[in-house]
Amino acid sequence: MNGALDVGLRLLVVFVVFLTFPLIVGQTEHKVMAHMQGRLGPMYAGGFHGWAQLVADGVKFAQKEDVVPAGADRRVFQLAPAVALLPYLLVLLAIPIGPGEGAVGQVIDAGIFFVLAVMGVGVLGSLMAGWASANKFSLLGGLRTAAQLLAYELPMLLAAASVAMAAGTVSLPGIVDAFEWWWLPWQIVGAIVFFVAGLAELQRPPFDMPVADSEIIFGAYTEYTGLRFALFLLAEYAGIIVLCGLTTVLFLGGWHGPWGAEGLGWVWTLLKTAILAFVVIWLRVTYPRLREDQLQKFSWTLLVPLSLAQIAVTGIVKVVIS
């Protein structure tokens, strides 16, 4: 019975993190964007600096009518938000935030592959939404989503493979265990490739071609209203958490820090994740959107060769030091 209780508790904690952290990132995004653009942002809801704005947004979404277009494929249309959101919940289970068995939802032997495989499934949600909406803008958004995924999945995998080679294991806690500080300069190219490809997979600016609101309204999510639309937004923010957590665990040493690594390792993990999430928001405010052909070219002519070079460097260094 103790085992079942333990499993239940872990699931509960991961679920709470899944529900709250995306909201924190969302609120931070409001504030950071407002400051960077020299405006106020939401200031009234809740009194102090508009802290309750996202709660108000949630209430607003819940009140809206759930509309399914007459020409849409009803079942696929309604299923799509769940397919987009659930994979990120599963991925959160596998990300370790501290040393030992206690600080990870579930230790998975082939953690890297599990995480990348399940993240790829989430994109099916956008594709289903794009096709089932019976709307040409949605279809265009779905097409762009698929093209983008196919272009950026490869560099992401190669960058992750490089780190797995360096650590000699594909388990996420194992990789952080093996981490040394000099991996940072050694794997820096892989880290940047992984982070950028992850941004593209999440369709965050400057890679937000699939939802480019000035061109195709809101891409695959154009026809969605109310809670289902909110689920897609939640999936985006949960994706930011997952990407930043993964980059932290794979490339930035997770719970290792210059001091206080015993007992407080999870603080380091959360701190690094938060800084990366800030970078994600920063990039959104700073960079203009890439054009579709630039986006493809960027991946195939820059990221893929860079990640291959990183694998070569990893291999050479690994052979030299062993």
Added chain:
Amino acid sequence: MSPAAALATTAAAAPHGFLSPTGVEIAFLLVGLVTFGAALVTVTTRQLVHAALWLVVTLGGLAVEYLLLTAEFIAWMQVLIYVGSVVVLLLFGLMLTKAPIGRSPDADSANRWAALGVAVAAAAALVWVVVDAFRTTWIDLGGAPSGSTKVTGASLFQNWVLPFEALSVLLLAALVGAIVLSRKAKADAAAATTGTPAVPGSRSEKEGVR
């Protein structure tokens, strides 16, 4: 594949008491049934995109079967490559052809009986091979992991290096072939634009059929 694997289980289960199956075996059989049903729907449905989505269920079910057989690495690879890439490519292609919502009138092929014959023959061969190969093999769930990444990698790069390398050369050949074909099509299209504008099998022609 799944009925073949299911048969292999029943064959292997004999010395361990077929009449009192464990929870894992029951789960294996149930997931196998779901996978088989999804596969049937995939080939019989008249809605193109639904067929692709049922294929996701089929491939996902296979991944769960691998997991139940303790082959964890293979299971995640199955999800990563088939669900994450192959099906996405399939959906991309279907969207490019503007697959309609609802039934496609021309979804049935005239040679479906021949296809059924080939499928049954292939399934029979697979079932026979798998049952013959794993007749008395039994996975000890409590023992050392037999499908972890380490074990899989060791056996792949110690015992099966030659087939592995042959496969990679085959894939490389396919890759080069695809590039050559697409370059040729490009050159042809450039030549055709100076002549007649209509390319056979182009989008406008297909839409005319619908």
